[in-house]
Amino acid sequence: MYSEKVMDHFQNPRNVGEIENASGVGTVGNAKCGDIMRIYFDIDENQIIRDVKFKTFGCGAAVATSSMATELVKGKSIYEALEVTNKAVMEALDGLPPVKVHCSLLAEEAIHAALWDYAEKNGIKIEGLTKPKSDIGEEEPEEDY
Amino acid sequence: MDKLIYLDHAATTAAKPEVVSAMLPYFTEKFGNPSSVYGFASENKEVVSNARKIIADTLNTNPQDIYFTAGGSESDNWAIKETARAYRDKGNHIITTKIEHHAVLHTCEYLEKEGYKVTYLPVDEDGIIRLSDLEAAITDETILISIMFANNEIGSIQPIREIGAIAKKHGVLFHTDAVQAYGQLPIDVDDMNIDMLSASGHKFNGPKGVGFLYIRKGLKLRNLIHGGQQERGRRAGTENVTGIVGIGKAAELADASMQERIDYETKLRDHLIDRVLNEIPYVRLNGHRTKRLPNNANFSFQFIEGESLLIMLDMKGICGSSGSACTSGSLDPSHVLLAIGLPHEIAHGSLRLTLGEENTMEEMDYVVDCLKEIVQKLRNMSPLYEDFIRKN
Numbered sequence: 001m002y003s004e005k006v007m008d009h010f011q012n013p014r015n016v017g018e019i020e021n022a023s024g025v026g027t028v029g030n031a032k033c034g035d036i037m038r039i040y041f042d043i044d045e046n047q048i049i050r051d052v053k054f055k056t057f058g059c060g061a062a063v064a065t066s067s068m069a070t071e072l073v074k075g076k077s078i079y080e081a082l083e084v085t086n087k088a089v090m091e092a093l094d095g096l097p098p099v100k101v102h103c104s105l106l107a108e109e110a111i112h113a114a115l116w117d118y119a120e121k122n123g124i125k126i127e128g129l130t131k132p133k134s135d136i137g138e139e140e141p142e143e144d145y
Numbered sequence: 146m147d148k149l150i151y152l153d154h155a156a157t158t159a160a161k162p163e164v165v166s167a168m169l170p171y172f173t174e175k176f177g178n179p180s181s182v183y184g185f186a187s188e189n190k191e192v193v194s195n196a197r198k199i200i201a202d203t204l205n206t207n208p209q210d211i212y213f214t215a216g217g218s219e220s221d222n223w224a225i226k227e228t229a230r231a232y233r234d235k236g237n238h239i240i241t242t243k244i245e246h247h248a249v250l251h252t253c254e255y256l257e258k259e260g261y262k263v264t265y266l267p268v269d270e271d272g273i274i275r276l277s278d279l280e281a282a283i284t285d286e287t288i289l290i291s292i293m294f295a296n297n298e299i300g301s302i303q304p305i306r307e308i309g310a311i312a313k314k315h316g317v318l319f320h321t322d323a324v325q326a327y328g329q330l331p332i333d334v335d336d337m338n339i340d341m342l343s344a345s346g347h348k349f350n351g352p353k354g355v356g357f358l359y360i361r362k363g364l365k366l367r368n369l370i371h372g373g374q375q376e377r378g379r380r381a382g383t384e385n386v387t388g389i390v391g392i393g394k395a396a397e398l399a400d401a402s403m404q405e406r407i408d409y410e411t412k413l414r415d416h417l418i419d420r421v422l423n424e425i426p427y428v429r430l431n432g433h434r435t436k437r438l439p440n441n442a443n444f445s446f447q448f449i450e451g452e453s454l455l456i457m458l459d460m461k462g463i464c465g466s467s468g469s470a471c472t473s474g475s476l477d478p479s480h481v482l483l484a485i486g487l488p489h490e491i492a493h494g495s496l497r498l499t500l501g502e503e504n505t506m507e508e509m510d511y512v513v514d515c516l517k518e519i520v521q522k523l524r525n526m527s528p529l530y531e532d533f534i535r536k537n
Contacts, residue, residue, distance in 0.1 A: 010456060016526050031490030031529060034450055034469055034478065038528040055528040059452035059469070063526065 002060060003094035009064035014071050017053040024121065026113025028132065029106050035062040037110040039070065043118055047078045054110070061100035068092050069107035078115055082128055084108065109133065150463045150508050154348075154440055155297050155325060155499035160391065161350045167394040168352065168387045179384050180375070193384050196393025203400045204342065204359060205333040212358045212376045213389050217324035218248035219369075220343030220358035221291075223380070224320045225252045227367040228289050228341070229261055232318070236286035240317075242266045242274055243484040244301075245293050249322055250480070253291075262286070271433035272301030272485045279308060283315050290319045294326035294342075298468055298481040298497055299432030300441025302330070309338025318364065324348055324356075328399035329407070329438055334359060341366075346388065351395030355388030406502050410439040413500055413509050417442050420513040425520055431482060431495060440501060443468075445487060446494045448530035449523040454496055457519040463512055468495040490529070 002010070019025075019040035029036040035058030042051035052074050056066040069089050073081040086104035090096050096104060112132040119126045177186030179193050197208040204211075214220045229239060241253055243265045253263045264282045266274050274292065283290075290312050295302045305321060312319035320341035323332060327342070328349030334342060341364070345356040360366065360379075373381035399406075418430055427447040446454065451467030458465055468479030469492070477483070478492035487495075498512070524530040 007456075010453070011460065013526065018531065027528060031493070034489070034493040036528050038531075055526055055531055057448065057527040057529045058450050060456045062450075063453060 001097055002064070003096075005068075005092070005094045006061060006064040006096065009067040009093065010060040013054075013063055013067040015053050015067065015074070016055065018055065019051060019053050022053075024114040024116070024118025026110050026115070026117055026132070028109045028113050029058070029062075031057065034058060035103065035106060037062065037066050037106050039066070039110040039114040041073075041114045041118060043078060049073050049076055049078065049081055058103065058106075059100070061096055061103040062106065064093055065089050065096070065103045065107040066110070069111055073111060078118070078126060079128075081111055082115060082126065084111060148462065150504070150512060152498040152500055152504065152512065153464045153466050154501040155300075155438075155497065156466060157347045157353065158350045158501060160347070160352050161395065161398060163398060164351055164391045164394045168391045171387045171390055179386060180373070189384075189386050192390050192393075193386060196389045196396075199393045199397045199400075200357060203332070203396055205335055206359060207362065209377065210359055210362055212360060212380055213384065213392075214356045214358055214369075214380060215354055215385070216356040217246075217322065217343050217345030217348070220345075220356050221246070221248040221320075221322050222252050223358055223369045224341040224343060224360075224366070225249065225289065225291055226256065227369060228318060228320065228364070229256050231366045232288040236284075236288045238262045238264070238284055238286040239289045239291065240264045240266060240279065240282050240287060241291045242268060242293070242303075244268050244272055244296055244298075244481045245291070246297055246322055246324065249291055249293070266292075268301070268484055270486050271436070272296055272299045272431070272481065273433060273436065274303060274308075276304060276307055276311065279311055283311075283317060287315070287317050290317055292319075292321060294321045294323040294332070295330065295438050295441075296432070296481060297325045298479055299443045299485065300325075300437035300499075301432045302326070302436045302438065305339070306337045312340075313338045325438060328396065328403070329440065331403065334361070340364060346392035346395055349395050349399045352388050352391040355385050355392045357392070402502070407439045409502060410500055410504075413504055413506060414439060414442055416506060417498065417500075417509045417513065420509070421516065424513065425517055428520075429491070431485060431487070438499075440499050441497070442499070443495060443497045445482070445491045446496065446520050447491060448527045448533060449494045449520060451493055451495050453523055454494070454519060457523070458496075458512075458515065461515045461519075463515060466497045466499075468497065469493040 022040040023043035024041040027038040038055045040053040044050045052070045054066045072084045086108040089104045177189040179190040197211045201208040318340045324345045327344035340361045342359040347353040368379045370381045431443040451469030482492035
């Protein structure tokens with residue numbers, strides 16, 4: 001069902017944990033739908049993401065996309081991080097099953113949420129960043145009979 | 146442990162070697178059509194009759210009331226749809242429960258679109274209906290009560306004899322989906338006043354693709370498949386001879402070993418449940434502690450999600466299943482877990498382990514040891530657990 005890369009990131013997730021006094025923290029998703037992602041950034045004075053950690057409640061794909069997303073933004077500037085899309089996360093993982101695409105959207109949204117928190121804490125505006133939705137759901141059509 | 150630990154017997158079971166060897170000749174040298182007149186095919190007719198007799202005996206009924214089908218879902222569909230259509234003149238109301246298998250639920254929803262009225266009875270926190278709710282739901286329009294014998298997810302066993310008595314008292318037909326119970330628990334259709342009963346071969350070490358529907362003599366539900374005199378003309382089509390031989394053999398073996406298996410599996414199940422509840426914090430058992438299938442354990446582990454748990458168990462060679470949304474391909478967790486009152490986030494963290502006679506006590510211990518480690522690992526990764534620990 002999952003690619004080798006997804007399985008690798010699920011079994012050996014990178015950057016799991018918390019950052020005390022983080023520069024920015026973003027939590028997205030909801031427990032009702034079965035996934036929540038939280039990303040912590042430690043951002044230096046040059047707006048470079050010095051360290052990143054995550055915690056995720058969710059399926060294998062949710063854990064793997066969180067892990068990959070943190071890898072993709074680590075050491076990058078906040079503007080480079082903003083460019084990390086769900087598509088980039090999926091590609092880096094060699095794809096996701098169609099029903100799991102929303103996990104990658106959640107990862108992108110978690111990055112944005114953490115950047116938004118950083119911007120708010122520092123009273124700055126990050127060009128191109130809009131206030132993230134806290135909740136990513138997926139509308140599925142009702143089955144027909 | 147190097148070998149696979151299969152704990153998903155509610156999903157399917159391996160066909161027993163005796164079952165397979167009984168089936169084999171009917172694929173090749175004894176390939177005749179039971180409907181043919183010549184002597185070569187007479188044995189094919191005979192083995193189908195034998196299987197019907199074996200199954201009838203296990204239910205304390207007559208062979209002519211057993212109709213072979215392609216499995217549990219077909220049996221459920223037939224029983225419900227064709228009872229509804231045949232008894233439309235009498236009424237248009239069906240009573241079932243919120244925790245049925247989708248083969249029953251979706252069939253009832255389909256009938257609602259055709260204008261039937263359906264009452265979906267709630268269940269208590271253990272997943273068992275209240276008889277007073279059933280009594281109260283019956284109206285002059287009620288034609289059918291369809292309530293499962295035992296639940297496929299949480300194993301809860303319904304008060305079938307009492308339900309049968311209520312149905313009889315009110316002159317309403319009673320169908321039970323016994324896909325999980327047949328071969329696991331003793332069933333007597335007369336004593337329990339069951340009018341129709343669905344079962345599936347692969348749930349009790351028979352082959353896949355074959356099941357049966359018991360239909361009490363005299364019920365006029367409509368024929369399922371038109372086109373021949375097979376199954377008394379009610380379900381036409383050349384008999385699945387190999388499958389029928391297989392399900393017959395499996396039924397015979399299951400019936401003979403039933404009490405022994407109940408005793409053994411209950412012991413394993415209780416050991417598994419006791420250890421998990423005692424050794425892992427923030428966990429609950431779903432379903433009744435004792436009124437449950439001897440082989441079923443279903444837990445909810447707080448702060449973690451079921452699919453992650455299943456993948457990690459798989460890496461340890463353990464096969465289980467979950468009612469989380471991620472394993473069902475939708476956003477909602479299992480309707481059964483929601484019906485017993487679990488909040489969504491707890492339902493997402495469910496794990497069903499269903500054992501079989503080949504499992505051992507040593508395996509139960511290994512599974513619990515793995516679970517302790519995996520649950521802790523996933524909790525360490527969980528923002529819900531982090532928030533919980535901060536608050537407490």
